Amino acid sequence: MVAILLGILVFIVAIIVWLHPKDNRHKVPPGPKALPLIGNLHMLRKQPHRTLQALAAKYGPIMFLKLGQVPTVVVSSPEAAELFLKTHDLDFANRPKFQLELWRGEKKGQRDVVTRTNEEVSEAEGEIDGKRMRNRVAMAAKFGMGEEGRMVVGWDGNLVKFLLRMLRDDHDHDDNNNDDVVVVIYMDKGIRKKVHKLRKPINEALEHIIEDHQNTNYDDDDDSPQKKDFVDILLSFLDQPMDPDEEQHKHVLTRNDIKAIMMDMIGAAYETSTSAIEWVMSELLKHPSVMKKLQHEIQHAVGGINKEVEENEIENMPYLDMVVKETLRLYPVAPLLVPHVSRNDVVIEGYYIKRNTQIIINAWAIGRDPRVWSENAEKFYPERFEHNNVDILGRDFRFIPFGSGRRGCPGAQLGFATIKFVVAQLVHCFNWELPFGMSCDELDMNETFGITIPRTTHLLAIPTFRLTAEAASNKE
Template identity: 40%
Template sequence: MAWMWTILILLLLAYLLQLQPWKRTKNNNKRLPPGPRGFPLFGSLHLLGKLPHRDLHELAKQYGHIMHIRLGQIPTIVVSSSEAAELFLKTHDLVFASRPPHQAAKHLFYNQIDMAFSGYSSYWRDLRKICAMELLSNHKINSFGAMRKEEVGLLMEFVRGSAIYGVAVNLSTRIWSLSYDMSCRMVFGKKFSEKVFDDDRGFMAVALEGMHLLAVPNLADYIPPIARFDVQGLTKRLKKVSKAFDEFFEKIIDEHIQSKDEDRTKDVVDVMLGFLGSYNSEYRMERTNIKAVILDLLLASIDATATAIEWALSELIKNQDIMQKVQKELENTFGMERIVEESDLESLEYLNMVVKETLRLHPAGPLLLPHAAMEDCTINGFHIPKNARIIVNAWAIGRDPNEWNDAEKFMPERFLGGDVDVRGHDFKLIPFGSGRRICPGMQLGLTVLRLVVAQLVHCFDWELPNGMSPDELDMKEDFGIAIPRAKHLLAIPTYRLHK
């Protein structure tokens, strides 16, 4: 049947090509950045494979750090250097502060009224204030400290049990489960391990499908006229997932409204309900807005955090000399009688360098969520047309040999004595983005990443199963927004502490 679909798609695209002949536009006489020519209708989509951050990196070597590439009908500017990123995300930040249309986000986030995919507007600015002041402030993050301690403690107990029997732990699945449980407790106030949907799927299975659909290339994003034909079947899947989320969130919101427990820590749903339909508040939210925001926070916190922890542990297990340095710092600072606490994290200089190096080589989003030009702009003499999509390749910037010595090598010492940070001020290291659209959950993600890695490394030694040497550890990437490992990380723990 695959050949039939191929023929149908080709016939459809040929028909659309006849309907929309390519004509010269007013921008043709202006100097766009260099880039591949591409084909009519398809543009240069054929040049992108399963790992587009790597493909765009290779193209940038040929065409430059500000590159124009037409993806379908969409003019796209790819940014691949720190200097170029600073121009787009700082110097001209306001021009590029919006988001382009996104088919999956339209379905999952109620026509893109969440914070991540919403266009730049007064509504988005209100959402940003709510997140900064109410949902992801230091005070709110700290209020969930006891929950994080409990959930990480459960992980440590499981790993310690495995260490007793000398069996390998699937760190990938355990870390994803931990991230999922913590995110659910933060957003909903409880975990969901049971089947919660009519088709007997658990919430995590549906969440993972939602994340996959957000990442999978959708031809309708690049050739908008074909959206109504759903040639890939993605719209049907998106509608099904969106309906499941919507019905589930309605039940959650009703439960929170009816709850009489005033003593529990307020979760994200509680906070958002405080703005529900209030004309007296600066922010007026309806149920639809609340559902979009809670799904946004939930998916982002599960995916990015779990992937970063997974890569940090992978690099430490592969580089045992660096693992030993982290363990030595922990041992010298806290001894071997107690476990590392969240309040200890700021004092761990070498661990924090390991985190920076992990995010340099494996940024949470290798391609930052695309920006959209709100008006024509000229950058470095190049014309950037209104409505162009801007893709910042944070993965390529983190491996730029003009910025980093031995750029492909995992070497935390490169940050020793320096002031390079990951918080959006140093454009050669922007795993969370920068400017107005910087990731608002950055501090929460860093806290969880450092805490989990510190405890797993302080409490346990790790070796690969079946006599595998660290050099043999497969470090290939898989497809996704956050680019997880292609193969699960399995390792055998040995308990280290004296308690």
């Protein structure tokens, strides 16, 4: 009986608090009413970036929600993003503690997508020499992605081969479908799920990289080709206290910590770039005139169709720059960036934001804001970037696919360059068309929400090699 009475009392208090949440001393940003316990979680649905955009249209660019018990401020305009990521950058530089779990829980069902894709792939078998074509596409893509492997963990291209092999081996085991003709541009999207399954070989690979670095003798000479990299710097802190000011030195940097950091860097680098490349290729297939214009530019910059693209030629491809920017505007890989957390109590635009409030920046909504990008904001139109110099690296808050400020993406320049390089190779080396007589209007452009927004279905496309035989024999 007492328990029932207590329960009723708690319920009444919760209702009263819910109906009268206003604390007159501290004005919180406007937002929808939160339910007891779940707060506003029930409102988010499957596409939180879209739901939050719609809610911001009602409550404004600085909006308060409760996600479960987590007080959250959602930022949805360039002006507001600047206040949070520049003016008060340091105040919002923390990250949530649960982030790792959230990251790990991502992408359930990826396996199903890959399996379904294989069934579709097998329908088109026999049209052309699939294996050869797949190798060429992988080669063209790897040419760019290899650079990332080297720069992130200093493993000269082998990392890409290793990861691609893991995917392919796993894939082939399942259905023995080696000679697929339609190329599935998924690259390494299923990696996170496979990472779990393939912990042992990944551990071996990371050990291999670490040993490689430990066995390298570096020459202090500035001109030496053997330079210290990110992994060397991590190794120089091995077994040292993470916080030298901490008296008992309880936390030291272990070999496992270093491997975890390396894996995070690899994850942050690969999944983001491949998702972006898939969206660029989708938009190009949907807009054949843009594809043609881009092929024309690349061919001109490279000097014909008898060779592949070289890295230093990318800077002579302004249209490629616009195409990639336009894709990242419409499909910022991390639509809500990565959550920030306030380190102090802060007042912004008259709103009181308590310490430990989660901050979500809706980069997806900002990129599609018609106030900023005109009425055709939803349209893929690379030329909008033609006569303006909109910065992509976080200095222009109308466009922040890499975030901004001290928590902005440290790999932004590398990521942007990699996307451009891989796309340039794929577009220059091949003509592309949609399979099964599909018209460009029929191409599904739906996204699936997670930390990143990949396509809901993998992009299937048929490549035809367009370079001369001379260029092909140089590569094979």
